[in-house]
Structure formats: C-alpha cells, structure tokens
Amino acid sequence: MIRFLLKRLGLALVTLFLLSVIVFAISTILPGNVGRSVLGPFATQESVDALNEQLGTDRPILVQYWDWASGLVQGDLGQSLTLQVPAWDLLQPALKNSLKLALVAFLMVVPVSILGGIVAGLRYGGITDRAITIAGISFAAMPEFVTGIVLILVFGIWLGWLPVTAQAPEGSNLLTQLEYLVLPALTLTLVLFGYIARITRAGMIEALDSDYTRTAYLKGLASSVVVRRHVLRNALLPTIAVVAVQVGYLVGGLVAVEVLFNYQGIGLLIYEAAREKDLPLLTAGVLVVGVVYLLVTLIADVLYAALNPRIRLEALE
Amino acid sequence: MTSLAAPEPTPIQESAKSEASAARSERLRLLLRMPTVIVGTVVIAFWIFCALFPGIVCPYDPIFDNQLPVNEPPSLDFPFGTDTNGRDVFSRVLAGSRSVLLIAPAATLIATVLGTILGLMTGFFRGIFDDVTSRVIDAILSLPVIVTAILIVTAVGSSSRWVVALTIGLIMTAPISRTVRASVLAEAELDYVQAARLRGERSPYIMFREILPNVLAPVVVEFTVRLGYAIFYVATLTFIGFGVQPPSPDWAAQINQYYTFIDPYWWMTLFPALAIASLVVSANLVADGVREVYER
Numbered sequence: 001m002i003r004f005l006l007k008r009l010g011l012a013l014v015t016l017f018l019l020s021v022i023v024f025a026i027s028t029i030l031p032g033n034v035g036r037s038v039l040g041p042f043a044t045q046e047s048v049d050a051l052n053e054q055l056g057t058d059r060p061i062l063v064q065y066w067d068w069a070s071g072l073v074q075g076d077l078g079q080s081l082t083l084q085v086p087a088w089d090l091l092q093p094a095l096k097n098s099l100k101l102a103l104v105a106f107l108m109v110v111p112v113s114i115l116g117g118i119v120a121g122l123r124y125g126g127i128t129d130r131a132i133t134i135a136g137i138s139f140a141a142m143p144e145f146v147t148g149i150v151l152i153l154v155f156g157i158w159l160g161w162l163p164v165t166a167q168a169p170e171g172s173n174l175l176t177q178l179e180y181l182v183l184p185a186l187t188l189t190l191v192l193f194g195y196i197a198r199i200t201r202a203g204m205i206e207a208l209d210s211d212y213t214r215t216a217y218l219k220g221l222a223s224s225v226v227v228r229r230h231v232l233r234n235a236l237l238p239t240i241a242v243v244a245v246q247v248g249y250l251v252g253g254l255v256a257v258e259v260l261f262n263y264q265g266i267g268l269l270i271y272e273a274a275r276e277k278d279l280p281l282l283t284a285g286v287l288v289v290g291v292v293y294l295l296v297t298l299i300a301d302v303l304y305a306a307l308n309p310r311i312r313l314e315a316l317e
Numbered sequence: 318m319t320s321l322a323a324p325e326p327t328p329i330q331e332s333a334k335s336e337a338s339a340a341r342s343e344r345l346r347l348l349l350r351m352p353t354v355i356v357g358t359v360v361i362a363f364w365i366f367c368a369l370f371p372g373i374v375c376p377y378d379p380i381f382d383n384q385l386p387v388n389e390p391p392s393l394d395f396p397f398g399t400d401t402n403g404r405d406v407f408s409r410v411l412a413g414s415r416s417v418l419l420i421a422p423a424a425t426l427i428a429t430v431l432g433t434i435l436g437l438m439t440g441f442f443r444g445i446f447d448d449v450t451s452r453v454i455d456a457i458l459s460l461p462v463i464v465t466a467i468l469i470v471t472a473v474g475s476s477s478r479w480v481v482a483l484t485i486g487l488i489m490t491a492p493i494s495r496t497v498r499a500s501v502l503a504e505a506e507l508d509y510v511q512a513a514r515l516r517g518e519r520s521p522y523i524m525f526r527e528i529l530p531n532v533l534a535p536v537v538v539e540f541t542v543r544l545g546y547a548i549f550y551v552a553t554l555t556f557i558g559f560g561v562q563p564p565s566p567d568w569a570a571q572i573n574q575y576y577t578f579i580d581p582y583w584w585m586t587l588f589p590a591l592a593i594a595s596l597v598v599s600a601n602l603v604a605d606g607v608r609e610v611y612e613r
Contacts, residue, residue, distance in 0.1 A: 018456035023468065030472040037474045134353065134602075141601040142594055143549050145556045145569075149576060149590045157580050164580070255463050256553050260576065270464060271557055274471040286460065286468050293459045 004305055012298050019290045020072065024065050027283040028057065038081065038277045055081075055280070077284035082276045087284035090269060095288060098258070098265035101166070102250035104181045105188040110243060112189065113196035114236070120197065121204025121235065122227070133201070136194030145256045148187040152260075155183060166263035184261045188254075192246050199242040203235035210234070237308055244300025251292045347610045357602035360595055364414040371412040371566075377405035379412035379566045391584050398584035400575065402564075406584055410592050412566040417596070420482045420560070421547035427486025428493050428547075429540045435490060436497025437524045437532075441505060447498075457491040462550055467559070476559035485550050493539045500532040534611045541604040548597050568593045 031037035035051035052058040056067065071078065077087040113136075120132040139147065156164035168180040207213060208231055216226045254267035262268070266285060273282035348354050367374050378384060382402045389399040397406035439447040457465070462485070469484045470476045504510060505528070513523045554560050555569035563574055568589035575585035 014452055015455050015459060018452055019459060022453070022456055026465075026468050026472050030469065031474060037472070137601050137605055138594075138598045141545050141549065141597045143553045143556070143569075143597065145553065145572065145576075146590045146593050146597075149572065149579070149586055150594075152579060153583055153587060157583065249461060255461075255467070256556060259557050270467060274467045275558070277471060277474075279471065282468060282471055286464055289464055290456075290460050293461075297459075 001305070005302065008298060008301055012294050016291065016294055019294075020069055020287065021065070023283055023287050023290070024068060027279050028064060029061065031279075033057075034279065038279060072287070077287070078280040080273075080281040081278045082281075083278075087281045090281065091266060091285055091288055094264060094266040094269040094285075095292070097263065098251055098254055098267065100177075101181055101184060101188075101254065101258075101263060101265060102247065104178065105185040105192075105250055106247060108185055109189040109192045109196065109246075113193045114200050114239060116193065117197035117200025117239070118204055118232070118235075120201040121208065124201075124205050124208070129201075132197060136197045138194075139190040140192070140194030142191065143256065144187055144191055145260050147190050148184070148257060148260045151183055151187055151190075164261075166258070166261035184257050184263060187257055187260075188250060192249070195246055196239060196242055200235065200239045203238050204231060207231040207234040237304070240304050240307065241300060244297055244303075247296050247300075251289065251296070344610045348606050351606045351609075353602040354606035357599035357606070360599035361603065364592075364596055365418060367411045368415040368418045371415065374411045375405075375408035377408045379404065379408040380564055382564070388582060397588045398582075400571075400585045401578070401582070406588055409566045409571060410568065410588050413568040413571065413589060413592060414596065416478060416561045416565065416567045417548060417551055417555075417569070417593075420478050420485075420551045421544060423479075423482040424485035424489065424547045424551065425540060425544045427483065428489035428543060429536065431486070431490040432493025432539070433497050433529070433536050435494035437501055437528060439494065440498040440501025441520065441524050441528065451495075451498075454491045454495055457488065458495075462488050462546075463553055466550065466554055467557075470554070470559050476554075478560055481551060481554055481560040485547055485554075489543050489547065493536075493543060496535055496539050497532060500535045501528055504528050504531050538604075538608050538611050541600075541607045545597060545600040545604050548593075548600055552593050552597075 028034065033048065033052070034055060034057040035048040036043070039048055039051060049058070056064060059067075068078070075088070077091065079085070080087050080090060083090065116132050116136070120129040123129045152164050155162045162183050163180050164183070166180050166184045168177040212234075213226060213230055216230045217223070221229075251266070254265055255271055256267075257263070258265045258267035259271050266289060270282060270285040270289070273279075273285060371379065382404065385395070385399050385403045385405060387399060387401055387403045389395055391398045395405055395407060397410060400406055400409070435450065439450050465488050466481075466484050469487075470480060473480055473484075510523060510527060513527050518527070551560065552569040555567060556573050558573055561567040561570045563570055571589040572586050572593075575582060579586050
C-alpha cells in the first residue's frame with residue numbers, strides 16, 4: 001500500500017510539473033508579445049514595452065519560467081493585472097464558493113445517479129433501462145447552460161419556486177444560501193447523472209452475469225441478499241473512479257453554470273479574467289483548477305485501492 | 318518511398334476487401350434498425366438542410382435589424398416571437414445551425430487526424446517518446462476542456478471561428494490519441510506486424526498501411542462520440558462570448574445576447590436553447606448507436 005501511495009504521489013507530481021509547463025507555455029509563448037496582446041493593436045510601443053518590463057515578459061523564457069515556478073512553490077501565484085492584488089486573494093474566496101456549489105451538487109448527484117444505475121442494471125434491456133439510459137445520455141450531452149436556461153425558466157420564472165441567481169444576499173443563513181444553490185446544483189446533477197448511472201449500470205450487469213452471483217443464487221440465497229451482498233459490492237467499485245473524475249469536473253467545469261447563474265466562483269473569475277485580458281490572474285486560476293483536479297483524482301485512486309482487495313493485498317505482499 | 322506505393326492486389330487481399338465491405342454493409346444495416354439512430358439522423362439532416370439553404374427555410378431575414386415589431390411574444394405570425402432588434406426568432410433559429418455545424422465537425426476532424434497519427438506513433442514506437450507524450454496528455458486531461466480553451470483563446474487574442482475550431486481540435490487530440498494508442502498496442506503484438514517488420518518494411522508503412530486499417534473501428538467511434546462533445550464545447554464557448562459574434566445568427570450567441578432578459582422575454586432564449594438540445598442529443602444518439610455496432 002505504501003509503495004502504491006508513493007508511486008501514485010510521484011505520478012501526480014510529474015503531472016503537476018507538466019501542467020505548469022503547459023499552462024506557462026500557452027500564456028507566455030502563445031501571445032508572442034504579452035504586452036501587445038494585453039493592450040491591443042492601438043497602444044503605443046512605449047506602453048507595451050513598459051508593461052512587458054513590469055510583467056517581466058521581456059526576459060528569456062527559461063528565466064521567466066524559473067521565476068514563475070519558484071514563486072508557485074512558495075505559494076505566490078502572481079499578481080492580478082487589472083486589480084493589482086495578489087491573484088490568490090481573489091482566487092481563494094472564489095474557490096471556496098465553487099467548492100460549496102460542488103459539494104451541494106455532489107450530495108445531490110451521487111445518490112440519485114447510483115440509484116438510477118442500479119435500477120437500470122436490474123431491469124437490463126427493459127423499458128425502464130432504456131428510459132434511464134437515453135435520459136442519461138441526453139442530459140450528459142447537453143451543454144450546462146442549455147439545461148440551466150430551461151430550469152431557470154420552469155422553476156425560477158414560470159413556477160416561481162426558486163431564485164434565478166445563485167448568489168444569496170450577504171449575511172443570509174445557511175438554509176437561504178442552500179435555496180439559492182439548488183438550481184445551479186440541479187443543472188450540474190442532470191449533466192453528471194448519465195456518466196455515473198452508466199458506469200453503475202455496466203458494473204451491475206457484469207456482476208449480475210458473473211459466476212459468483214450464479215453460485216449465490218444456487219446456494220438458495222434470497223435475491224435481495226444476493227444483490228446487496230454480492231452484486232452491489234462488486235458493481236459499485238468502478239463507480240467510485242468515475243465519481244472522482246466527475247468531482248474534478250464539478251470544480252473546474254463550472255464556468256458556464258457560474259456565468260449563467262452569476263455565481264462568484266472560480267469559473268466566473270476565470271471568465272472575467274479572460275474578458276479583461278488579465279493573463280496573470282487567468283493563468284493562476286487555470287492552475288488552481290488543475291491542482292484541485294489532480295488532488296481529487298489522487299484521493300479517489302487511493303480510496304479505490306483501499307476498497308479493492310485485489311490492489312490492497314497485492315501491495316501488501 | 319517506393320514501399321508506400323500500392324502493391325498488386327493478391328487474391329487473398331481481394332477476399333479480405335470484400336469481407337471488409339460485407340462487414341461495413343452489415344454494420345450499416347444494424348445501425349438503420351435502431352430507432353434512436355434513425356431519429357438522430359433525421360434531426361441532424363434537418364439542421365444540415367437549414368444550414369445549407371437558409372434562404373428557403375427562413376420566412377423572414379434572420380440578420381437585418383428593425384424589419385419587424387420588437388419583443389413580440391410567440392403568435393401565429395411569429396411562431397417563436399420577435400427579438401429586441403426586431404428580427405423573427407423562428408428565422409434566426411433556423412439559420413442558427415450554420416456556424417456550429419461548420420466549427421464542430423472541423424474541430425473533430427482536426428482532432429481525429431492528429432489524434433490518430435499521435436496514437437499510432439506512441440503505440441508503435443513506445444519507449445521514452447511514448448512515456449513523455451502520455452504524461453503530457455495526462456496533464457492536458459487534468460484541465461477541463463473549456464478552461465483550457467479559454468486560456469488558449471485569450472492568449473492568442475482572437476476568437477474567430479477558426480481559432481475556436483483549432484483550439485477545440487488540438488485539445489481533443491489528447492483523448493483520441495490515447496484511445497488509438499491503446500488499440501495500436503494490442504495490434505502491435507499480432508503476427509502480421511511482426512511479419513511486416515521481418516520483411517523489412519519501413520515504420521511509416523507498417524503504421525499507416527498495416528496497423529491503421531485494423532484500428533479504424535475505434536477511430537470511427539471516437540469521431541462520432543467526439544463530434545457530440547465538440548458541439549458541446551463550441552456552444553459553451555460561444556455562450557460565454559468567444560467564437561461567433563452578433564449579429565450572425567447562432568444559437569449560443571443568441572442565448573448569450575438575451576439570457577439576462579429571460580424574464581419576461583423568454584422566447585428569445587428558450588427556442589435557441591431547445592435547438593441546441595435537439596442537435597446535441599441527436600449527435601449523441603447516433604454516436605451511441607455507432608459505438609454499440611462497432612464494439613460488439
């Protein structure tokens with residue numbers, strides 16, 4: 001287990017390093033001239049040069065990367081160009097908001113979609129299975145803003161049940177805050193339902209078809225016991241891996257939902273940084289999203305290994 | 318390069334060819350038996366028709382401002398109402414498929430070609446080249462596509478439709494090359510690859526003439542599946558303001574323009590949203606059928 005952990009951690013660090021190189025390359029090398037790209041074609045050459053000097057983008061590429069990366073290691077994500085404050089000061093509250101929304105969505109989507117997958121798997125090939133599968137594919141394929149628009153219209157405007165923005169008024173209590181988060185979280189739930197339900201369904205079908213399930217039935221166990229003890233335990237294992245990947249998405253894929261619902265999360269911040277051509281803030285935001293994703297998948301892999309006796313025991317030997 | 322020229326077909330190759338075409342028509346027959354595939358194909362064909370002949374299908378001009386009364390709710394004259402600029406929403410929805418039907422397939426094509434080449438090379442050569450490429454792909458996949466796309470488009474400083482197509486295409490190269498690589502690794506173990514090596518064939522010949530035809534099934538599946546994703550990404554980027562700009566009729570751009578006025582002008586946003594929904598769901602129903610037929 002220790003060896004597995006170390007190996008997995010090493011892999012995550014390598015990926016993190018490459019991620020930083022890629023993000024740096026896109027934001028520094030791609031524009032050609034960062035100052036010109038930020039200020040536009042009509043700015044004077046002097047102001048472009050001044051901005052490049054201020055940002056340090058007139059230095060050799062490797063020096064720039066070294067400087068930037070050593071700052072990152074010390075927790076310095078750089079300075080926002082338009083607001084002139086450390087990027088982390090803006091990112092930290094935004095990240096907190098996004099995690100809040102992601103958590104609400106997570107608590108909604110996981111039970112619903114696992115249940116959907118189990119039902120579809122048990123009714124494999126039947127009309128219920130078809131309905132759940134097609135609904136899942138359809139909602140998963142739909143861009144979040146499309147689902148969100150329809151939900152806003154139906155539940156927010158026509159029925160008037162829920163607020164149409166996600167940002168609760170300052171100082172409101174937890175329940176009110178939750179009420180504001182229901183619609184965006186529901187949007188995310190619909191998008192993710194299909195993925196998770198599909199994997200659970202596939203796991204169910206495979207487990208139902210296996211020799212150990214047949215043995216359990218032939219032993220004379222009641223089918224509810226077979227499903228609970230033998231089928232579910234094996235069927236849910238691959239689901240954990242998928243759920244983890246989708247949590248990564250929940251934190252980073254929020255841009256469209258946060259823009260639509262005007263929610264002050266990291267997705268909206270990335271969007272605003274892009275609109276303002278605030279490259280340093282944008283770069284820092286993208287990197288934070290990547291780090292969150294890597295962390296979540298790392299935790300999921302460890303959890304998966306701990307729950308799967310095949311990996312756990314192999315590592316013990 | 319002489320080894321790349323097509324050799325004379327032998328009887329064995331001829332029979333293999335007819336076998337391949339029989340498998341193809343069998344797959345097509347299976348596909349056309351699936352109701353979901355038929356529905357999806359009909360809807361996509363409808364939108365392609367609208368994109369090709371907006372002049373025939375649109376009752377009013379979709380672009381020019383102030384030809385009609387403004388902010389009219391849906392009625393018999395204007396089934397989808399009119400927008401704030403005095404344009405017929407029905408006409409704009411019919412004309413609005415054009416850009417996404419250009420950008421998304423272009424992006425998918427770029428990704429499929431580059432991803433297949435990269436997948437063939439990494440799977441065939443293995444070694445340090447494969448290790449490094451695979452880690453880079455891991456890193457790219459650890460960022461949500463939309464976030465990476467925003468970063469690239471902002472860094473380039475332009476979000477014309479071709480920049481968007483190229484951006485999405487380059488990002489989607491990563492997952493496609495990973496799928497193709499996995500298939501190539503399995504093929505490379507087989508005898509015919511070994512035989513080609515022993516004959517002294519060059520690597521490009523083995524990759525493109527020997528292995529590629531045998532990994533076409535996953536490539537086709539990837540193309541259809543990624544097309545659905547590409548529509549998703551292009552629409553989302555346009556919704557947040559990158560890509561097609563007003564006054565060009567485009568579903569996501571229309572939503573971007575009017576969603577803040579959804580109360581009370583819901584028709585300006587809802588109908589383009591339903592149009593996007595019909596296209597992505599159709600693309601995915603077809604892709605799902607293709608996957609089922611090819612992976613059986």
